[in-house]
Amino acid sequence: GAVVSQHPSRVICKSGTSVKIECRSLDFQATTMFWYRQFPKQSLMLMATSNEGSKATYEQGVEKDKFLINHASLTLSTLTVTSAHPEDSSFYICSAGETLYNEQFFGPGTRLTVL
């Protein structure tokens, strides 16, 4: 299957700082990428849909000014958590839509810890 990478795999930051997470499709182009958040012992919750060259579409309850998404190319989407607070500590996972098989392939996730 297609490969999606995320960087960094884990990050620890101080409260009030901003953190950028990258999601890359390594061997295919992705017009659409998705960002999920997963708290411990819970399921994945879709945060936003990222479209190359246009603004992201956010799910209800997700603050677009806090979670900035940029999808500048067909292989890269970034999620920036601005002014992070401890409650933003979570496992952030991206997925990319692959056209040939109409599938979503997931990245390995980024564990964010805000102190």
Add this chain to the structure above:
Amino acid sequence: DAKTTQPPSMDCAEGRAANLPCNHSTISGNEYVYWYRQIHSQGPQYIIHGLKNNETNEMASLIITEDRKSSTLILPHATLRDTAVYYCIVRDLTGGTASKLTFGTGTRLQVTL
């Protein structure tokens, strides 16, 4: 909201078949049944999907009832590495690659020796 119901947990002995059920009684005609699994602290992994016919691949088999209101994922010979949370998801592919996946709570499968 997820449109599927799954048992929260199941156990299976290594080498035996693992049969994971899923109810999706409100599935519409253009929605597919997808199965993903998530091993601890990793991203979800695609397993299989189907519309109305039974499907089989190198990982698993998917059995969908004739009325499409339920399905069963079968791992024919479970190994310890199959221990994971398994998610059954109904997905409308009208939007192509932009079609969302809505994850429910899934079934935590524990494979034991």
